[in-house]
Amino acid sequence: MTMQRIQHDEGDRTHEPAESSPFAPQTPQEVEEMLSAIGAESVEELFDVPEAVAFDGDFDIDAKSEFEVVTEIEELLGRNADRTEFLGRGHYDHYVPSVVDYLSLRSEFLTSYTQYQPETSQGFLQALFEFQSMIVELTGLPVANCSMYDAATALGEAATLAARVRDTSGSRVLVPETIRSERRSVLENYTEGAELTVGTYPLVDGNVDLDALTELFDDDIVMVYAESPTARGAIEERLPSIATLADDHEAAFCLGSDPVALALLQEPAAVGADIVIGDASVLGLSASYGMGLGLFAVKQAYLRQVPGRLVGTSKTADGRRAYTLTLQTREQHIRKERATSNICTNQAWVALRTAIHIASLGASGLSALAEDCVTTAAEAAARLNDIDGISAPVDDRHHFREFVARTNRPATEVVSELAEKGFLVHEAGEFEVQVCVTETNSGDLDDLVAAVREVLG
Amino acid sequence: MTHEIPDDLHYTDSHEWIDDGGDALRIGITDFAQDELGDVVFVELPEEGESLNSGDACAVVESIKAVSDIYTPVTGTVTATNDGVLDQPELLNTDPYGEGWLFEIDGQVPDDALGATDYREQTEE
Amino acid sequence: MxxxxxxxxxxxxxxxxxxxxxxxxxxxxxxxxxxxxxxxxxxxxxxxxxxxxxxxxxxxxxxxxxxNYSVEHGPYPLGSCTMKYNPKFIEDVAALEDAAMHPDRPEADAQGTLTLLYRLQEYLAEIGGMETVTLQPPAGAAGEFTGLLVARAYHRSNDEDAERREVIVPASAHGTNFASAAMAGYDVVELPSNEDGRVPVDALEEAVGESTAALMLTNPNTLGLFERDIEDIAETVHEAGGLLYYDGANLNALLGRARPGDMGFDIMHYNVHKTFASPHGGGGPGAGPIGVIDELTEFLPDPHVRKADDGSFELSEPAESVGKVHGFHGNWLVLLKTYAYISRLGDAGLKDTSAMAVLNANYLASQIDLDIPYEPFHHEFVASAGDVDAAEFAKGMLDEGVHPPTTKWPEIVDEALMTEPTEALNKDQLDILAEAFTAASRKTPEQLAAAPTTTAAARIDQTGAARNPRLSWRDLEGNDE
Known part of the structure; x- marks a missing residue:
């Protein structure tokens, strides 16, 4: 139980005398000694808050014991329905090895701050430098920062970067019509302040409609964005052509992907991407109700315009290699309203987890995981396709983790009937459902197939 | 600390110097300015052929913890830039009046430019 | 030591x-x-x-x-950053399997999570004196950006967006305020502090007008001082038709003692990783929920957790929503830890938190022999290293087994050492920290230049790192200088 510590001068307040925070260690005797050293009679006296704006009410939040809080939250979260998720659409669940938890939860990592004193923060700095290096290996682009919040905000930052680096003016950003509406909404909020507008280009059979995109392209476009895999799970086959189009119009080409897909698919640098964004927390974090890790990598020419923190190497006074935050003049604490971004707190700890996850998989393990994402999606699509009333995949493309299937009944009904049977899939269109399979749910695929057969067969 | 202030140059309040000894006017930052900034790590210069108006921010000098805009004290066209400082920004620290110059501009020394004595007085304040 | x-x-x-x-x-x-x-x-x-x-x-x-030095090694008194103890049990709560679900789950299948988020919205609204809270912004700076989007949507709804193009920011504000305003498309008007370190109401009166969209303010300010004229400030901004924005970085000083909503603020963000002890994780993740007054509720980001008529919880789109600021629901695991922390402390614990934070800062200040030009401060104070470079002073402190304070900021104090011990240090640790200040101030310039000697790395050449950026292991190959 919490102990009673301070007899506040309560005045006309009616609530019980305050109990102490379990995370503030001062004893009543220490409080007395400290007050006496300060020359104050009471702690209340230290507050310089005018009476007119002082708060003397209650929040009506009852203190609880640790056991009570844990029990309450277990009970609350237990109200989430017991469902097997076959959900993806830009946010994925891969198995996170225990070693990631045990190492990242070490308090030295977890309870440290941004590395503004590098001499005493070498460990985290090296881990972030290694994270950046892994992203460089995966993208082929030479510069990766040590995190944005998530893929959507990384895309927003990419667009404003693209506008800054252009010699000539431009006012539009093009994105695929299949982009998640949420991601597009974030992008629009980031671009509004930079006076850019967002337009879409169509896809045909799951990949970019190049003719239509060519038609739409002009010198007013500052950035074109493409995804591979797309939000519908298709591997985009026309990236080099998009890059050429962008080049012809001095627009930046931004590719959206993720570290697992990047381990298998053609290197972004090789297909002409200038910027890569994406959610790197597909490794290192569970689906976590959408919490992410914004991946952000660029070509060398954009170095000075990168948002967020960068870790570089240098030497110590005694000649050892050391790591430090660098090129900080880009950032808000120095450049203020002219900074490349307002980002300060980022997702550093998630980046640490992602790096540990990649290290523990190794090149071979990551590569195998990525290959499985192709074979599992193809197998799952084939099995659903065998059922009457459903055909899969809708898009005649190669898929990664997920695919869209056409149903002979309205997708809303199919999705809700499957949910009743304990399986969650996306509604992707009026007669389309989307199914995502990774190693965390592939063991339940037989049951899903059986349920789909019952619903549609 | 005393700073070098050559007698034959013109100066501005914002710590640029102007050398009118050549065909075009050569512009740089003063010894005082480089000392205030600390170790220069990055320089951005105007483009050759760019037209500038007096007071335009036309170059950027960065140290580890500070960013400074450089304002052209002269209206005119940029005729040359010192690409040497792009590769070796430390030249602004080691030789601010020599190899650390920034750009040359085709124009007139402004009437309000300071002489060495006035500039010395100003920096000593 | x-x-x-x-x-x-x-x-x-x-x-x-x-x-x-x-x-x-x-x-x-x-x-x-x-x-x-x-x-x-x-x-x-x-x-x-x-x-x-x-x-x-x-x-x-x-x-x-x-x-890697951390909170659990010892004092970590970074001003404005609130480096306090992060309870262990909140990690266990975040590791629960039921917390790991996919963000696209239908509302009916996510009632537990939505209930918890709704309760957290309510807790934060009550703590800040605000009508409604959104939990979506993933960090404090993202909260600022979101708040300004809300301000812009509000002015747009009054057909005033075209004129109201300026955001006023005190010179001593966090750098993020300036950058967030610029990102939201605003021109920044910087307001210098007055002699006693606060916002000058007369200068503010001059600065506000028909072009004012908002004033961004933190209170207590970055010097730890309460803006005593806050009611006049609020009236001035409101009379000019602007909105008052509260930067929540220092809310921990006022928990249970004053609420931004009662002071006249219209929009605020909460830095839950500062005020409510979710761990800083080497720079993140945090979360930056924002609270708004009733009039601004309909502009909040989509989706917003609301209680339906049947008592269930739903994700609804506010009528005039600014749209989204995060791809999904924000940094959920951080929000979950925040809920756990607030539930554990309750009213009494929250109030004790601000008491002990302010007591610790004042006691620490009384034990160090450096000039502290501005007072009365609350949870943090800004000391001056005097003739010594504050960054050098900090390196000297590293060798005393503590983390140094924030240095050289705010600039209103020469060679600033911005110090926030937080409530989590006991008196012995505060004494050790005070001794570290004393030890550093006794060091000669030569000794400081040679510091630190006890850390894994000796003094690092920052200039070399910036002149020749090597940002991945590929950059190191064949490049050992």
């Missing part, structure tokens, strides 16, 4: 001295995808990454962790 951080000095194959080799210097593997059923042009030629075995992974990161 006799202190030595761990290190494992060794040489790489290239003969370079390092503290712990990079993973890339241990074992790298290059693989290619020969058996995958995809056309060659879609597949990368090869992939090169480290290939350590699990024991090697464990050893590598354990060693790295031991070369």
């Amino acid at each position: 006799n202190y030595q951080q761990a290190t494992w000095e060794q040489e790489t194959e290239g003969g370079e001295a390092v503290n712990e080799p990079l993973l890339s210097e241990k074992r790298m593997e290059t693989v290619s995808h020969e058996d995958v059923d995809l056309p060659d042009e879609l597949v990368r030629d090869e992939l090169t990454l480290p290939e350590p075995a699990e024991p090697e992974v464990a050893s590598h990161y354990t060693r790295l962790s031991q070369m």
